[in-house]
Amino acid sequence: MSIPDRALLDWVEEAPTDRGLHFAGPGDSWEYHSYAELAELVLRTAEALRGAGVRDGEVVAIVQRSSPGFVATFFGAIAAGGTPCSIPPPFAFQRGAEYEAHAGHLLATARPAVVVCDQEAQQTVAALTEGLGLPGPLVFDALVEGVRPAPRPYPAAESALLQFTSGSSGASRGVLVSHAALRANVTAMRRWLGWRPEYPGITWLPVHHDMGLLGCMVNIVTTGCDGWMMQPEDFIRSPLRYLRCISDNKVGLAAMPNFGLAYILRRVRPADLEGLRFDAVRSVILGAERIDEQVLTRFEALLGPHGFDRRALLPAYGGAEATLAVTGLPLDEGWTSAVPEGDTGDAGRVVGCGRPLEGVSVSVQDDEGRPVPDGVVGEVVVRGASLATRYIDDSASLSGTELAGGELRTGDAGFLDDGQLYVLGRLGDGLKVRGRMVFAESLEARLHELGILQRRVAVLLGHHQGLPTGVVVLEKPDADWVERALPVLTEALGDAELLVARVPRGGLAVTSSGKPRRRVMWKALTEGRLTGEVHRPAPV
Known part of the structure; x- marks a missing residue:
């Protein structure tokens, strides 16, 4: 059966009563809202936003948690003719x-015309908007109270979405996404996954992150399948509840970063899974950060005896x-790993991120913009129907990412092998050693394998005081972490200067989705502002 191309609001006119979204409540409870109920609430909200002054193309900032x-x-916001922009709430x-x-x-x-927030965020958000000269935030429940729904959506704005980059290499940048681009990308994802209404989906990812917003929530709603919606802290509190929900409801689709799989492995024991089945799982999309092949193997070993198929693990890039x-x-292919041409193995094997989706082309290019042969590392360059329109300001970015002329120069280093893309890390987060590039993400992956916890370590690479330098930043480290880390960096970086930075809890700079902000920390290091203790270790 083919997967139809659907506009973002098609579901509002065709909303079923027998499927909908289940939002996690206290304990093991779930609060159900049918798509018919949600569609009526969407049209009420559209009318309320028009009444609040939203006009064609104006930005509606959404500072809310995952909820109806x-x-x-x-x-x-889309139905009101505006442009939604999801901003993380204080939690x-x-x-x-x-x-x-x-x-x-x-x-x-973003300079929104209207800001909508939850009750618990109102005071914090109001202080921000007042300081910026923006309209004060409107609490959602009060906004829609007593409002009759619009009879139909208002004409669509030029831009369907304003979303922000992760900010891992500096300040987050806003990009405008057209209706055509958003529709093309959502359709391409649904066709890649063979996603139909009979396959339920589940997510715990935050809706202010593009993977949680578009990869999960928008895809679930647009498809019209049953969706099981958890907060990030629900998953952190009990990954077993997440797995039980998948088993009990025969969930077919999920998504998470590598960190999520690793967290399940730390918290869930084989005995905890007694009686659970994962035969229905068709795809677990893996993205947002580098994927650890050992984590994939261990995850298969944990869930495999309960019907989980390794081919359901689907690494992705975006x-x-x-x-x-x-x-x-692609479905049913099975993940693989490889090393780039000429690699000695210092950086470890890289898990492939699959092949270009429908309507997208990917090339790997050298510094002169020329395609390089398979296996050779270069910059990942993307073209296609789903590219964003433009950045909303002209400020420079530390990331090296460029969007212009229908082309996205990602600033990511990678290589192609038989049509599959392998991504090593950010071009600016590397150091040339003995004629080849070593990337921070590769070294971090090795440290994770040695038991140094993900999201409590970052590797910084660059030239400091005129010398090639590698820095391992450890947040509230265990006693033996430095001892484990130094041999890895010494072997990979040769004669480069090595520094160890011990920072307190919260001292590791990360994005709202948990990625290390390496260049922000590097800048702080070079300016003497990095929190904590920095020292040159004794030779290994």
């Missing part, structure tokens, strides 16, 4: 000052400037 209200505000950040700086930057860049997905491993 978020779904209604996102699609309601996503541990420290208030960090949240204020990040969310303040996003709001200042980014905000490409709307979301660029490549993905």
Whole structure:
């Protein structure tokens, strides 16, 4: 059966009553909302936003957690002729000052006509909007109270979405995505996955992140399948609840970064899975960060005895400037790993991220913009129907990513092998050693294999005080982490200077989705502002 091309609001006119979204509640409870109920709420929200002053193409900033209200505000902004922009709510950040700086930057860049938030976020968000001279936030429940639904969606704006890059290489940048690009990318993802209404989906990813927003929520709703929606903290609190939900409801589709699989492996024992079955799982999309082949193997070993098929693990690659997905491993192929041409094995094997999706082309190019042969490392370059329109400001980015002329120069290093893309890391997060490039993400993957916890370590590479330098940043490290890390860096970096930075809890700079902000930390190091203790270790 072919997968139809559907516009973003088609589901509103065809909303069924027998399928919908299940939102995680306290304990093991779930709150169900049929698509018919959600469609009515979307049209109420659209009318409320028009009443609040939203006009054609104006930005609606959404500072809400995953909820029926978020779904209604996102699609309601589109139905009102506006352009939604999802901004993380305060819970996503541990420290208030960090949240204020990040969310303040996003709001200042987006300049929304209306800001919609949850009740618990109102006070924090109001302080930000007041300081920026923006309209005060509207609490969702009050916004829609007593409003009659619009009879139909208003004419669509030129841009369907304003979304922000992760900011792993500096400040997040806003990109505008057209309706055509968003529709093309969502359709390409659904066709890649063979996603039909009879296959339920599940997600715990935050809806302010493109993988959680577009890869999960928008795809689930657009497809019209049953969706099981958890908060990130629900998953962190009990990954077993997540797995039980998959088993009990025969969930077919899921998505998460490598960190999610690793977390399940740390928290779930084989005995915990007694009586659970995972035969229905067709695809677990893996993206947002480098994938560890050992984690995949161990995850297969944990769930395999309960019917899980290794071919359901689908590594993928994408980014905000490409709307979301660029490549993905085809169903039933099975993941593989490889090393680039001439690699000695120091960087470890790289898990393939699949092949270009429908309507997308990928090449790997040298510094002069010429395609390189298979196996040779270069910059990943993307073209296709799902590229974002443009950045919303002209500020420079530390990332090296460029979007112009129908082409996205990603700033990522990778290579092709038999049509499959293998991504090594950011071009600016590497160091040339003995005539070849070594990438920070490759070294971090090796450290994770040695038991140094993901999201508590980062490797920084560059030239410091005129010398090639590698820095391992450890957040509140265990006693033996330095001892484990130094041989890896010494072997990979040769005669480069080595530094160890021990930082306190929260001292590792990360994006809202948990990626290390390596260049931000590098800049702080070179300016003497890096929090914690930095020293040159004794030779190994």
